[in-house]
Amino acid sequence: MTEWVLALDIGTTSVKAAAVTLHGTSLGSETATYSTSRPRPNVVEHDPEGWWAAVQAASSRLFEGSGVDSRALVAVGLSGMAATHVLLDRHGQLLGPAIIWQDTRATDEAAWLSEQLGEDGIRAALGSGLRMTASMQGARMRWLHDKSPDLLERTAHVLGSKDYLLYLLTGEMATDRTSCSGFCHIASGELHPAMAEATGVDSSRLPPRLSPTDIGGRVTEAAAAATGIPQGTPVAVGMIDSWCNILGAAVTDPGDAFDTAGTAEVVGVAASNESRLAKESERQFLTNVALSYGVTQCGTDALTWYAETFPEHAVDGSSLSGRAMYKRLDELAATATPGAGGAIFLPYLQGERSPFSDARVRAGFHGLHRGHHRRDLIRSVLEGVAYSVRHVLEAHEQIGEVRSERVVVTSGGSQSRLWNQIKADVVGRPFVSLEVSDAGSVGAAVLGAVAVGRYTVPEGIARMVRFAHVSEPNGENRERYDELYKLYLDLGQALTDVHHRISNYQSRE
Numbered sequence: 001m002t003e004w005v006l007a008l009d010i011g012t013t014s015v016k017a018a019a020v021t022l023h024g025t026s027l028g029s030e031t032a033t034y035s036t037s038r039p040r041p042n043v044v045e046h047d048p049e050g051w052w053a054a055v056q057a058a059s060s061r062l063f064e065g066s067g068v069d070s071r072a073l074v075a076v077g078l079s080g081m082a083a084t085h086v087l088l089d090r091h092g093q094l095l096g097p098a099i100i101w102q103d104t105r106a107t108d109e110a111a112w113l114s115e116q117l118g119e120d121g122i123r124a125a126l127g128s129g130l131r132m133t134a135s136m137q138g139a140r141m142r143w144l145h146d147k148s149p150d151l152l153e154r155t156a157h158v159l160g161s162k163d164y165l166l167y168l169l170t171g172e173m174a175t176d177r178t179s180c181s182g183f184c185h186i187a188s189g190e191l192h193p194a195m196a197e198a199t200g201v202d203s204s205r206l207p208p209r210l211s212p213t214d215i216g217g218r219v220t221e222a223a224a225a226a227t228g229i230p231q232g233t234p235v236a237v238g239m240i241d242s243w244c245n246i247l248g249a250a251v252t253d254p255g256d257a258f259d260t261a262g263t264a265e266v267v268g269v270a271a272s273n274e275s276r277l278a279k280e281s282e283r284q285f286l287t288n289v290a291l292s293y294g295v296t297q298c299g300t301d302a303l304t305w306y307a308e309t310f311p312e313h314a315v316d317g318s319s320l321s322g323r324a325m326y327k328r329l330d331e332l333a334a335t336a337t338p339g340a341g342g343a344i345f346l347p348y349l350q351g352e353r354s355p356f357s358d359a360r361v362r363a364g365f366h367g368l369h370r371g372h373h374r375r376d377l378i379r380s381v382l383e384g385v386a387y388s389v390r391h392v393l394e395a396h397e398q399i400g401e402v403r404s405e406r407v408v409v410t411s412g413g414s415q416s417r418l419w420n421q422i423k424a425d426v427v428g429r430p431f432v433s434l435e436v437s438d439a440g441s442v443g444a445a446v447l448g449a450v451a452v453g454r455y456t457v458p459e460g461i462a463r464m465v466r467f468a469h470v471s472e473p474n475g476e477n478r479e480r481y482d483e484l485y486k487l488y489l490d491l492g493q494a495l496t497d498v499h500h501r502i503s504n505y506q507s508r509e
Contacts (some may be wrong), residue, residue, distance in 0.1 A: 083136060191203040
C-alpha cells in the first residue's frame with residue numbers, strides 16, 4: 001500500500017481535502033465552498049458551521065470518488081486561514097460568526113496598540129518585526145475589550161480556523177505558535193505582560209500552544225461517521241496557511257523566496273544569516289531560517305471580484321462559471337499587450353496590509369482611455385497584483401539583506417502560466433511552480449508525516465516537495481514593466497488622501 005496523508009485546509013472561499021503520498025504525489029483532492037458575509041463596512045465573517053459542512057462534503061467525496069485506500073492513511077495534517085478567530089463559550093459552543101482575516105473592524109485598536117507599545121515593544125511581545133494590524137489577534141482582543149465586553153465576558157476559548165477543525169475532529173483544543181503570533185511570542189507561544197496589559201486580555205482564553213508537528217488528538221467516532229476519515233487517525237496540530245505554504249514551497253535556505261498566490265498574496269524571503277533580522281529575531285522553528293514576509297489584502301481575489309462584477313466580460317453569450325470562467329479571462333488577458341496599454345489597477349479592494357498597512361486605501365483602474373478593451377482591464381488586474389508582489393518582495397529583501405534568484409509560486413494563482421509569466425517579467429526573476437500547486441496541502445501533509453514519525457521536517461520537505469514549470473523573465477517586457485511599476489507606486493502615494501476621504505464617506509453610508 002502507498003502510505004498517504006490527508007491534508008485539510010480551511011480557506012477563504014472553500015475547504016480543500018487533499019490526499020498526498022509520502023513521496024509528494026497527489027492521489028486526488030476535493031473542495032467544497034461556503035459563503036462570506038460582509039454585513040457592514042470593514043466587517044467580514046464566516047459561519048464556522050459552514051466550514052464543518054464543507055469538510056464533511058470534501059472529505060466524503062475524496063474517500064468515495066478518488067479511489068484512495070483508507071487503510072494506508074497515516075495521519076491528518078491541518079492548515080487554515082491566518083488571522084481568523086472563532087469564539088466559543090465554556091461549553092465549547094459557538095458564540096457567533098468567525099472574524100476572518102479580511103475583517104478590519106479593529107483598525108483603531110491596532111493603531112492604539114502600536115502607539116502604546118511602540119515598534120520595540122511589539123517586537124519584544126511578538127518576537128518578530130510584524131506590524132500590528134487590524135487582522136491580528138491582539139487588535140481583535142482589544143476590540144472585544146473596548147467594543148463588545150459582554151461578548152468577551154462569555155468567551156472562554158479563542159481558536160484559529162484550523163484549531164476549530166481540530167476540535168471538531170478530535171474533541172481536543174490546541175493551537176500552535178503561528179496561529180496566535182499576532183498576540184503571543186512566535187517562538188515561545190507565551191503572552192508578554194505588556195501585550196496582556198495593553199489588550200486587557202490574558203492568555204487564559206487560548207488553548208495549549210503545541211508544536212505544529214505534535215499530535216493534537218485522534219479522530220472520534222462521530223467525526224469519522226461524518227467525514228469518512230477512519231476513527232483513531234492521528235491529527236497533527238498544524239499551522240496557519242501562510243506557514244504551511246512556506247513549508248510546502250521548500251523555503252529552507254537564505255535567499256529562498258516565495259509567492260503564495262491565494263486569495264491574498266503571501267510574499268517573502270529567507271533572510272541572509274548576516275542580516276540584522278537573522279541576528280536579532282527568532283528563526284522559523286521548523287527550518288531554522290529567519291523569514292521576512294508580508295501578506296497583502298488581495299491576490300487572486302482581485303480576479304474573483306472582476307469575474308463576479310463583470311461576468312459578461314468572459315461569457316461572450318455562453319454560460320461559463322468556475323474554472324471555465326477563469327480560463328476564459330486568462331485567454332482574454334493573453335491577447336492584450338503587456339502593460340495593458342497603460343491601464344494600471346490598484347488592487348486595494350480590502351485596503352492593504354503589506355508592504356504598508358492602511359485599511360482605508362481603495363482600489364481602482366487608472367489611465368483608461370477610449371481605446372481600452374476588456375482584455376486590457378483583465379490584464380491590468382493581473383499586472384496590478386504582480387506590481388503588489390514586487391512591492392512586497394523588494395521590501396522584504398531589503399529587510400532580509402538578500403536578493404532572491406528565483407521565486408517559488410504556489411496556490412491557485414500559480415496555475416495560470418500567463419500570470420506566472422507576468423510576475424516574472426514584473427519582478428525580473430524566474431517564477432517556479434510546483435507539481436502539486438497547493439503548497440499548503442503539501443506543507444500540512446509534511447506536518448502530518450512528521451507527527452507520526454515517518455520523517456523529520458527536512459526529510460519531509462526534501463521528499464514531498466516537487467518543482468515543475470519555470471517562467472523566465474522576458475527582458476523587453478521587464479523594461480516596460482519597470483516604468484509602469486514606478487507609475488503604480490506614484491499613483492498609490494498620490495491618491496492616499498483621496499482614498500482616505502472616500503473611505504470616510506463610505507463608512508457613513
